[in-house]
Amino acid sequence: MSGARVPVEDRTRFLERRELKTTRVLSLIGLVLLWELLARIGWVPRLFLPAPSSVAGEAVEMVASGELFRYLGSSLLRLGLGFALGALAGIVIGMAVGIASLAEAVVMPVIAATFPIPKIALLPLLILWLGIGEPPKVAVIALGVFFPMAINSFTGVRNADPLLARAAVSFGAGRWSVIRKVMLPSALPMIFAGLKLGAGTALLLLVAAEMIGAESGIGFLILHAQNIMETTKLMVGIVVLSLLGILSHWVLTRLERLAIPWKHN
Amino acid sequence: MRVVIERLSKTYGDRSGKSVEALQSIDLGVEEEEFLAIVGPSGCGKSTLLNIIAGLLAPSEGGVFFEGLRDGWHPPTAMVFQEFALFPWRTVLGNIEFGLEERGVAAEERHARAMRLVELVGLVGFEERYPNQLSGGMRQRVGIARALAVEPAVLLMDEPFSALDAQTRQLLQVELLAIWERTRKTILYVTHNIQEAVFMADRVAVLSRRPGRLIAIVPVELGRPRREAMLGDARFLHTVDLIWGLIKADAQQALAEGGS
Numbered sequence: 031m032s033g034a035r036v037p038v039e040d041r042t043r044f045l046e047r048r049e050l051k052t053t054r055v056l057s058l059i060g061l062v063l064l065w066e067l068l069a070r071i072g073w074v075p076r077l078f079l080p081a082p083s084s085v086a087g088e089a090v091e092m093v094a095s096g097e098l099f100r101y102l103g104s105s106l107l108r109l110g111l112g113f114a115l116g117a118l119a120g121i122v123i124g125m126a127v128g129i130a131s132l133a134e135a136v137v138m139p140v141i142a143a144t145f146p147i148p149k150i151a152l153l154p155l156l157i158l159w160l161g162i163g164e165p166p167k168v169a170v171i172a173l174g175v176f177f178p179m180a181i182n183s184f185t186g187v188r189n190a191d192p193l194l195a196r197a198a199v200s201f202g203a204g205r206w207s208v209i210r211k212v213m214l215p216s217a218l219p220m221i222f223a224g225l226k227l228g229a230g231t232a233l234l235l236l237v238a239a240e241m242i243g244a245e246s247g248i249g250f251l252i253l254h255a256q257n258i259m260e261t262t263k264l265m266v267g268i269v270v271l272s273l274l275g276i277l278s279h280w281v282l283t284r285l286e287r288l289a290i291p292w293k294h295n
Numbered sequence: 296m297r298v299v300i301e302r303l304s305k306t307y308g309d310r311s312g313k314s315v316e317a318l319q320s321i322d323l324g325v326e327e328e329e330f331l332a333i334v335g336p337s338g339c340g341k342s343t344l345l346n347i348i349a350g351l352l353a354p355s356e357g358g359v360f361f362e363g364l365r366d367g368w369h370p371p372t373a374m375v376f377q378e379f380a381l382f383p384w385r386t387v388l389g390n391i392e393f394g395l396e397e398r399g400v401a402a403e404e405r406h407a408r409a410m411r412l413v414e415l416v417g418l419v420g421f422e423e424r425y426p427n428q429l430s431g432g433m434r435q436r437v438g439i440a441r442a443l444a445v446e447p448a449v450l451l452m453d454e455p456f457s458a459l460d461a462q463t464r465q466l467l468q469v470e471l472l473a474i475w476e477r478t479r480k481t482i483l484y485v486t487h488n489i490q491e492a493v494f495m496a497d498r499v500a501v502l503s504r505r506p507g508r509l510i511a512i513v514p515v516e517l518g519r520p521r522r523e524a525m526l527g528d529a530r531f532l533h534t535v536d537l538i539w540g541l542i543k544a545d546a547q548q549a550l551a552e553g554g555s
Contacts, residue, residue: 197380200349201394201445202370211393215384292384292425 088262104246112171120179128187149174175228182224186217222286298325302357316506332492335502336546373447377454381426394445412440432463504545
């Protein structure tokens, strides 16, 4: 047989996804440099967009004077307390609802009815109930964390493989053993997904609550700096918040790896 | 100890109110140290039967009895599952120790017993692995070790090797036979694979298609220990043919109706 010899080529090449590590880093650095440049040549007034270098300088000063830690301290207290309370309640109630049909019948309609309420809308009511101090701020954060935690824990328990529960029973496990040794570990990945979701919500509600009625905290810093036209301080507040978001995500990812070693080996 | 299955029936009610008869009046006795296989076409209720014996399902009529049960044996059965059903969050050792934990065996003894079983099923060096780091064949070895760890009076095996590839299956069949030679456990072995049933068992109980009735108990005339060479033995082939003849029509019907 005659004719040309045609080599077979891999036709899926364009489907490949490359990692491009350096480009990832350069993209971020490029953004900051562009911002610095824009501020330096004066296209944008410094009042509206201070240069990254002056934001960094301001941050160093605020750290040195201890000012930043005062704001950060009260924010972290609210955040930690609200997050812990909401997460704990969410996990316990969510798991109970996932396990016991009575709990599901009682709690699920309540959750379905109250879940769509934007939690920040409850802050005035919470202030009315709990006074103007820390409790309403902590409570609104706890509420915001509670819902994703409860729903995720519930889903996690519900998605537990019934075969594993039956296997556990076949080896003599009772109700509590199945909950502790099958349901809980089955739900852990969903619980951690809920914690990450809740951490974002908590940060959002923290800032909102501090902007509505507080004399301290990062949210207050941002609002106050805007009032007196100190845009660099405002920017420091925003950067600190984004760092808080990154940090909480990182810590939770670390914890997740420790708690769910079987998924990462 | 004997396992006695008496007039056992199981009827499932589905949502539309129709009832499906899975098992119909099964009478069967399993002797001590016997290796009994249960074969049948798909939808004959053989897994249902095993689950009732394991206490994971209530029968509609009749019952299962353990005769001559020494006390302290609770539950007297241990199950090996088709889909392995290993706990993904437990290591090989953790999985093997599970049943011992539930029986309140002290940590030290649990560990010692689990290590002996790791050796028995050939998993030395894999003790700290998680199930998702093991091949299918290794996972089922863990499943077998987990079941043997509680020293059950009866070992229940629900198509234990049917999720494995053919080569692994044959290797594990031989391994299981070797383990049986050493431990002489009473084994109830459910499979749809006639060759496997005949190769491994002392007797083969043949179930019909829905409703599952016991249509024959076929003794296997092969010596022990079984060897792979026996797969070509005339008696082996004859017994396989005999059983296939008993269920072929049912199996064809199952195929035509779209299986279970």
